[in-house]
Every structure is written in structure tokens, then in C-alpha cells.
Amino acid sequence: MRNLNSMGLRYESGRLLVLDQTRLPHEEVWLESRTPEDMIEMIQSLRIRGAPLIGVGAALALAHLSKSDVSKSQFMDAARSLRAARPTAVNLMVAVDRVLASVGPGPLEKDTIIKCAEDFFDEDVRLCEGMAAQGAPLIQNGDNLLTHCNTGGLATVGIGTALGVIRRAHESGKRIHVFVDETRPLLQGARLTAWELGKLGIPYTLICDNMAAMLMKKGKINRVFVGSDRIAANGDFANKIGTYSVAVNAAFHDVPFYAVAPATTVDSKCPTGEQIPIEERPSSEVRNQWSPRECHVFNPAFDVTPIQIVSGVVLDDRIIKGGRGGGF
Numbered sequence: 001m002r003n004l005n006s007m008g009l010r011y012e013s014g015r016l017l018v019l020d021q022t023r024l025p026h027e028e029v030w031l032e033s034r035t036p037e038d039m040i041e042m043i044q045s046l047r048i049r050g051a052p053l054i055g056v057g058a059a060l061a062l063a064h065l066s067k068s069d070v071s072k073s074q075f076m077d078a079a080r081s082l083r084a085a086r087p088t089a090v091n092l093m094v095a096v097d098r099v100l101a102s103v104g105p106g107p108l109e110k111d112t113i114i115k116c117a118e119d120f121f122d123e124d125v126r127l128c129e130g131m132a133a134q135g136a137p138l139i140q141n142g143d144n145l146l147t148h149c150n151t152g153g154l155a156t157v158g159i160g161t162a163l164g165v166i167r168r169a170h171e172s173g174k175r176i177h178v179f180v181d182e183t184r185p186l187l188q189g190a191r192l193t194a195w196e197l198g199k200l201g202i203p204y205t206l207i208c209d210n211m212a213a214m215l216m217k218k219g220k221i222n223r224v225f226v227g228s229d230r231i232a233a234n235g236d237f238a239n240k241i242g243t244y245s246v247a248v249n250a251a252f253h254d255v256p257f258y259a260v261a262p263a264t265t266v267d268s269k270c271p272t273g274e275q276i277p278i279e280e281r282p283s284s285e286v287r288n289q290w291s292p293r294e295c296h297v298f299n300p301a302f303d304v305t306p307i308q309i310v311s312g313v314v315l316d317d318r319i320i321k322g323g324r325g326g327g328f
């Protein structure tokens with residue numbers, strides 16, 4: 001397999017390496033994924049995260065496995081387990097299904113599987129550029145943007161989804177500033193997006209998730225860009241918990257709101273947002289030093305935003321208009 005390089009995932013001299021995102025921004029530690037079980041643990045613990053990135057991680061883990069003397073039935077079992085590692089981001093299922101489709105009826109053909117995983121990696125890089133080309137023109141010089149969670153180079157193997165749009169707008173010379181939701185409970189905004197924006201030299205301000213409405217009321221936010229983990233056939237989309245309330249606030253204050261995602265995030269078999277499976281994560285992620293030790297916790301990792309209340313969904317090759325219209 002050839003060497004592959006991205007901000008959070010690498011294939012280097014026969015080793016599959018993952019940047020442990022749980023230790024960012026203060027420590028940059030690369031971990032080796034030797035087996036599919038390693039990759040599953042890293043996906044479930046969010047060492048590797050972001051819808052497109054976990055798909056590419058799973059595809060590379062299968063390609064790496066195919067190089068060993070694995071039997072076909074062991075390979076198929078590993079594929080099934082990787083596919084089920086997290087339930088919401090459809091990119092993971094798309095990636096594993098793509099690899100499985102390259103497996104013929106006979107013995108495992110490792111060259112075909114490796115080529116499929118490498119192509120999936122390259123495709124994600126191209127899809128990010130496509131989203132940026134579609135979305136960056138929506139950003140005006142002088143805009144104050146808001147984003148939620150992390151959608152950049154740490155969530156893909158390219159420049160990112162929503163953050164890729166923001167990055168290309170900045171690089172084209174538009175003067176912009178980004179408000180970053182810290183994104184409770186696991187702080188992907190505070191830890192990861194702030195880190196990425198700092199590296200890119202894009203001016204930003206970190207805010208708590210409950211501050212956006214007040215800023216919108218004061219006219220301090222012109223446009224919102226977020227990512228997505230699964231887009232249903234009717235355009236409803238799942239994204240990091242808290243996205244729905246940002247969209248409601250944006251609709252109330254008439255602030256244009258866009259989700260940005262690649263073709264690999266669209267699930268045409270899922271009719272509406274109602275059918276998107278939502279991951280629930282451990283209570284320990286929400287309980288903290290201020291809460292009673294045994295308090296009851298509800299911890300859904302994602303919520304669903306109806307297409308009716310957003311301006312649009314930016315894909316890599318087109319924009320789906322949302323029910324709010326305007327903003328274009």
C-alpha cells in the first residue's frame with residue numbers, strides 16, 4: 001500500500017497511524033492501528049472521529065488487514081465489526097460497503113482491496129475541494145461566521161467540510177472571523193476547531209454553546225456553517241448534538257445556515273431525519289466534578305435538523321436549497 005498522509009490519519013512504511021484526537025490540542029500523539037480491533041477502539045473512543053475520517057480509517061484498516069494471512073471469513077467478520085463501530089455517520093458504512101464490493105466471490109484479492117481503500121482516501125480529498133468550491137462563494141468579505149463541532153482536516157483526509165469552505169474563503173482573501181462553539185460534552189470545537197483555525201491563521205473567538213443566540217440577536221453572526229454525519233433523502237441531516245438548536249436560533253434571527261457534506265454522507269435509503277440512528281454515549285462524558293456522582297444522564301451524540309429550517313445543504317457538486325430560502 002502506498003504512503004498516505006493527512007492531518008489525522010497516515011499510512012507510512014506499512015504502518016497505519018492515527019493522531020489521538022482525545023489528547024489535542026496540548027499533545028500530538030500518533031498511535032498505531034495494527035488490527036481492526038485497534039481501529040474500532042479508536043473510533044469508539046473518538047481518538048479518530050468525524051464522519052468522513054472514520055470511513056477512511058475503516059477502509060484503511062481493512063486494506064491493512066488484507067496484507068496479513070487473514071482468511072476470507074475473518075476478513076468479512078472484521079468488516080462487519082468495523083461497520084458497526086458507530087451508528088450515525090453513514091460514511092463509515094459507505095466505506096466498508098465499498099471495500100466489500102471490491103471483494104469477489106473467490107479468495108481475497110489484496111491488491112484490489114488496497115486499491116479500493118487508496119481510492120477512497122483520494123476521493124475524500126477531492127470531495128473536500130468540491131464542497132469548498134461550492135460553499136466558499138456563499139461567504140462575504142467581512143463575515144462573522146459561526147461553526148459547531150469540528151469539520152476540518154481532523155474530520156476528513158482533506159481540507160474538511162464546513163471548515164474547508166471557511167478555509168478556502170479565507171485563502172481567497174476574504175476578511176472573516178469565526179465564532180467557535182465549544183461543543184459540549186466532548187469539546188470538539190474548543191479543542192480541535194480552535195487548534196485548526198489557529199494553525200491556519202484564521203481569526204476566531206471561542207464561545208460556550210449557549211452564547212450564539214445572544215450574538216445573533218446583536219447582529220454579530222452573519223452566517224453559520226456546520227458539517228453532517230448523515231443526510232436523509234428529504235435533506236434532513238444529523239450532526240453533532242447542539243446543531244439543531246443553532247439552526248433554530250439562526251432561523252429565528254434570520255441568519256443564513258448551511259450544512260456542508262460530501263456525497264458519502266448522503267443516505268438515499270433513509271427517507272427522513274426520523275429514521276437516522278442516533279448514537280447514545282456513556283454518562284461519564286456528561287457527569288463532571290459539579291454533578292452528583294450517580295446522577296442520571298442523557299447523552300445523545302447527534303441531533304437531527306429538518307431541511308425546512310435551514311438555508312441549504314452544500315454538497316461537493318451542488319447545493320440543496322433548504323426550506324428557508326434566501327442566503328444565496
Ligand code: MRU
Nearest residue numbers: 049050051149151155227228240
Ligand atoms: O462525534 P464526532 O466528533 O465524530 O462528531 C463529528 C461531527 O458531528 C461533525 O460535524 C461531522 O462528522 C461532520 S464534519 C466532517
